[in-house]
Amino acid sequence: MADPAVELREVSKAFGGDRPALSKVSLQIGSGETVVLLGSSGSGKTTTLKTINRLVTPDSGEILVRGKSVGSWDPIDLRRQTGYVIQEVGLLPHLSVEDNIGLVPRLLGWTEQKRRERTLELLELVSLAPEAFAHKRPFELSGGQRQRVGVARALAADPPLLLMDEPFGALDPINRRKLQDEFRELRDRLNKTIVFVTHDVPEALRLAHRIGVMHEGKLLQLDSPRTVLERPADAFVRDLVRLDTKEAVLGS
Amino acid sequence: MEILQFFVERHDEILSKTWQHLQLVGLSMFIAIFVGVPLGLLLTRKEKLAPPLLGFANAVQTIPSLALFGFLIPIPIIGGIGMRSATIALVLYALLPILRNTYTGIRSVDPAVVEAGKGMGMTDIQRLRWIEVPLALPTVIAGVRIATVLTVGLATIASAIGAGGLGDFIFRGITMVDSRFILAGALPAAILAIALDALLGRAEKRWVMS
Ligand SMILES: Nc1ncnc2c1ncn2[C@@H]1O[C@H](COP(=O)(O)OP(=O)(O)O)[C@@H](O)[C@H]1O
Ligand SMILES: [Mg+2]
Numbered sequence: 001m002a003d004p005a006v007e008l009r010e011v012s013k014a015f016g017g018d019r020p021a022l023s024k025v026s027l028q029i030g031s032g033e034t035v036v037l038l039g040s041s042g043s044g045k046t047t048t049l050k051t052i053n054r055l056v057t058p059d060s061g062e063i064l065v066r067g068k069s070v071g072s073w074d075p076i077d078l079r080r081q082t083g084y085v086i087q088e089v090g091l092l093p094h095l096s097v098e099d100n101i102g103l104v105p106r107l108l109g110w111t112e113q114k115r116r117e118r119t120l121e122l123l124e125l126v127s128l129a130p131e132a133f134a135h136k137r138p139f140e141l142s143g144g145q146r147q148r149v150g151v152a153r154a155l156a157a158d159p160p161l162l163l164m165d166e167p168f169g170a171l172d173p174i175n176r177r178k179l180q181d182e183f184r185e186l187r188d189r190l191n192k193t194i195v196f197v198t199h200d201v202p203e204a205l206r207l208a209h210r211i212g213v214m215h216e217g218k219l220l221q222l223d224s225p226r227t228v229l230e231r232p233a234d235a236f237v238r239d240l241v242r243l244d245t246k247e248a249v250l251g252s
Numbered sequence: 253m254e255i256l257q258f259f260v261e262r263h264d265e266i267l268s269k270t271w272q273h274l275q276l277v278g279l280s281m282f283i284a285i286f287v288g289v290p291l292g293l294l295l296t297r298k299e300k301l302a303p304p305l306l307g308f309a310n311a312v313q314t315i316p317s318l319a320l321f322g323f324l325i326p327i328p329i330i331g332g333i334g335m336r337s338a339t340i341a342l343v344l345y346a347l348l349p350i351l352r353n354t355y356t357g358i359r360s361v362d363p364a365v366v367e368a369g370k371g372m373g374m375t376d377i378q379r380l381r382w383i384e385v386p387l388a389l390p391t392v393i394a395g396v397r398i399a400t401v402l403t404v405g406l407a408t409i410a411s412a413i414g415a416g417g418l419g420d421f422i423f424r425g426i427t428m429v430d431s432r433f434i435l436a437g438a439l440p441a442a443i444l445a446i447a448l449d450a451l452l453g454r455a456e457k458r459w460v461m462s
Binding site: 076079086 | 459
C-alpha cells in the first residue's frame with residue numbers, strides 16, 4: 001500500500017490479566033477505505049481502535065496516522081481530526097442535538113453562524129429533519145435517532161478519519177439494517193477513511209471494504225468480505241463466517 | 253393573639269434582624285461556595301489530597317458549634333467578637349457538604365461520557381467545563397442546599413459571639429424567659445430555611461435530566 005492513512009506495526013498491549021489485550025497487531029488502512037474489525041467480545045477490537053486516537057497507549061509497536069506516529073501528534077489535534085462514534089453514551093445528555101453536533105466545531109473556534117449551518121447540513125445528511133430535532137435533548141430521541149446524531153457529530157469538523165465502535169450495537173434489527181444502508185451510502189459519498197468495530201458478521205460483510213477478523217488479541221485475517229468467506233485464513237475464521245451468512249449476504 | 257401583637261409591634265426590629273441574619277448566611281455561603289467548589293474540583297484532579305481534606309472538613313463538623321465559636325474568640329486577626337469570626341465559623345461548617353458533594357458529584361460522572369469527550373479532542377479543562385461540571389451540578393447544588401439550611405440554623409448561635417441576626421432574639425428570650433422573643437427569632441429563621449431550601453430544590457431539579 002502506497003500511503004496508508006492508518007498503519008499499525010506490531011502493536012501489543014496488556015492490561016494485566018492472563019493474556020494480552022493485543023498481541024502484535026499489524027495492519028494498513030488505505031485512504032478512503034472502510035476496514036471493519038470483527039470479533040467476539042473481548043477480542044481486542046475496542047483496544048485496537050483506541051490506540052489510533054491515543055485513548056490507549058500501546059506497550060510496544062507503532063501506530064501511524066497519515067504517516068506520522070501518534071506519539072508525535074498532539075493528542076488533542078489528533079482527536080479533533082478523528083471522528084469518534086461510540087454506542088449510546090457518546091452524546092452529552094445535558095446538551096441539545098444541535099449543541100452536541102456543534103461541540104467539536106465550537107472547540108475549534110468556529111463562528112456561531114458557521115456552526116449552525118454545518119449542523120443543519122449534517123442533520124439533513126443523516127436523515128433527521130433539522131426543525132424537528134435540532135433542539136431536542138438526547139433522552140427525547142429513539143436509539144436510531146441518537147446514533148444518527150452520533151454519526152453527525154463525528155462528521156462535524158469534516159475529519160478525514162472516522163473511528164466507529166459498535167455504533168449500531170444497541171439498535172433493533174430493522175433500524176440497524178436501515179442505518180447500515182445509510183452508512184454504506186455515506187461511506188461511498190464522503191470518501192472517509194473508516195475503522196468500524198462490530199461483533200456482528202452480517203454487518204461486517206455489508207459494510208466493509210476489508211474485514212479484519214480478531215480473536216484473543218490477534219488479527220487473524222485482513223481481507224475483502226468475499227475472500228474472508230471463500231478463503232478463510234483458518235478454522236476459527238471459517239466457523240465465524242458460517243455458510244448461512246454467506247448465503248444471506250452474497251445470495252441477495 | 254398576644255404573639256401576633258408582639259410581632260406587629262416589633263416588626264421593624266424583626267425585619268432588620270432577619271435581614272442581618274440573611275446577610276450573615278449569604279456572606280458565609282458565598283465564601284463557602286467560592287472555596288468549596290474549586291477545592292472539590294481540585295480534589296478530583298489530585299486524589300491524594302482527598303482523604304486528608306475531607307477528613308479535616310468532617311472533623312470540623314463534629315465540633316459543637318458553641319465550642320467552635322468560643323475557640324475563635326481569642327484567636328487574633330480571624331477571631332474575636334463579631335461578624336468576622338462568626339462568618340469564619342459558619343464557612344467552616346458549610347464547607348464539608350459543598351466540598352464532599354462537589355467531589356463525589358464529579359467522581360460519579362459516567363467515565364464513558366468523560367472518555368467520549370476525550371475522544372472528541374477536549375482538553376482536561378474543556379471536559380470539566382462541558383461535561384463533568386454540568387453533569388455534577390445537581391449534586392453540587394444539593395450540597396449547597398444542605399449547607400444553606402445548616403447555616404441558617406447555626407447562624408442563630410453566632411449571636412453568642414456578637415454577630416447579630418435572629419439569634420439575638422432567641423438569646424434575649426432565653427435570658428428573659430420570654431417565649432415571644434424566642435419565637436420572634438425562631439419563626440423567621442425557620443421560614444428562611446424552608447424558603448431557601450425550596451428555592452435551591454427547584455434549581456437542583458431544573459438540572460436533573462432523565
Ligand atoms: N481499561 C482496561 N483495563 C483492563 N482491561 C481492559 C481494559 N480495556 C480492555 N481490557 C481487556 O482487554 C481485552 C480486550 O478488550 P476490548 O478491546 O474492549 O475487546 P472488544 O472491544 O473486542 O470487546 C479484554 O479482555 C478486556 O477485558
Ligand atoms: Mg468493544
